[in-house]
Amino acid sequence: MLGSPTETWQDRRRAAVRREILDAAWEVAHRDGLGGLTLRAVAERVGMRPPSLYTHFASKHALYDAMFFQAWSEFDERSAALELPADPRAALHGIARFYVDFAVADLPRHQLMDQRVIPDFTPSPESYAPSVRAMERTVGRFRAAGGVALTEADVDLFVAVVGGIVAAQWSNDPGGDRYTRLLGRLVDMLADDLGLATVTSGEDP
Amino acid sequence: MLGSPTETWQDRRRAAVRREILDAAWEVAHRDGLGGLTLRAVAERVGMRPPSLYTHFASKHALYDAMFFQAWSEFDERSAALELPADPRAALHGIARFYVDFAVADLPRHQLMDQRVIPDFTPSPESYAPSVRAMERTVGRFRAAGGVALTEADVDLFVAVVGGIVAAQWSNDPGGDRYTRLLGRLVDMLADDLGLATVTSGEDP
C-alpha cells in the first residue's frame, strides 16, 4: 500500500476519485441491489461517462473486489476495537452479537461479504485477507481470554450456525428480529457444548 | 391445473416440450451456474431458437419459477416418503440429515431453493406452496411422533442453524464434508435444548 516516497504528486487525486466511485457504487447497490448495480448508474452518480470508470477499475468485478475489501476492512477494524468481557461465555455472546449486528445492518454489504450473489465473482487474495485477519484475531482473543481451547470444529460450527441466523433473518424476515432474537439462546447452547461455565445467562431478553 | 376434459388433444405434446426445456435448463445451470443460465444456451440445447422458448415460458423468470416449483416439489415428495424413527431425537437427526443431503447434492438447485441468487426473482405463490407444504408436514409429523410440542421459535432456530451448515459447506468446502460432519453434534445440541430424551447418540461417526 505504500507507494515510493516521490510519488505523492497527484496520487491523492486518484485515490480521491477512487473513493468517490466506491461511495457511488455503494449508493447504487443500496438503491438497485448488489446484483442490479450497473457501471452506467455508478458513472452517472459520479458525473462521468461509463468508459471513464475503466481508468480507475479494470472491470466491474474489480469494483466489486474493492467493495469487498472495504467491507471486510471495516469489519476488521471495528472488531479489533471491540471490548469483550473477561468471562468466556459472555465474550462468546459479545462476539456473536457483534457479527450478527454488522451483517444485519446492511444487505448489499452482507451479500458481498458472506454470500456469493455475483456470478463468477471471487474475491482476490488481497481482498480476502482482512476477513482472515479478523477471524484469526477473534479466535486468538477468545483463546487468550482463558476459555477452553477451541478446536477447528468448534470454530466451524460457531461460524456456520451464527451465519445461518443471519441468512434466515435476511431471507425470511428482513428488517425484523424473528431470528436474531434467538441468538442468545443459540450461543448458550454452544457455550454449554463447549463446557463454558455458566456465569451469567445470555444478555438477551 | 385441471384443464377441461376435452382438452387432452396435443396438450401432452406441450407438456412434453415444457419438460424438455426444463431438463435443458437444469443441464445448462449445472454447466454454467444458475446465474449464468441464458435462454440462448437453453434454446440451443433443446434445438430451438431463443424466441421460441417464449411460446412455453412467458419470461426467463417464469422458467426459473418452474424450476423452483420442480425442485421443491421433488423435495416435498421425497420428504413425504421419508421413514422417520419413532424416537424423537433419532427423528430429528433423520430430518436434518435428509434436508442437508438434499441441499448439498446439487448446487444450482440449492441456490434456487434456499438462496436469492437471481436478481429480481421471487417465486410465485404457487411455486412457493410445495416448500410450505413440506415444512408443515415435517413439523406435523414430528409433533405427532410424540416429541415435545415445538414452538415457532424452536422450528425457526432449527431451520436457521441447519441452513447455516449447508451454506457454510457450499461456501467454504464445496464437495467436502467439513461442515456437514458437524451436523450430528449440532442436532444433539438442539435435542438437548428441547429436552428430548437421549436414547441413542447421533448416528454420525
Next chain:
DNA sequence: GTCTATAAGATGATAGAC
C-alpha cells in the same frame, strides 16, 4: 398454433481522438 427471422434496448467492455 408453432416456429423462424429479425430488431429494439440495455449491459460490460475496448479503441482511439483530444
Next chain:
DNA sequence: GTCTATCATCTTATAGAC
C-alpha cells in the same frame, strides 16, 4: 484522464412463414 464512438452479448418483443 476523459470523452466519443463502437462492439458483443443478452433479454424481450414483433412480424411473418409454414
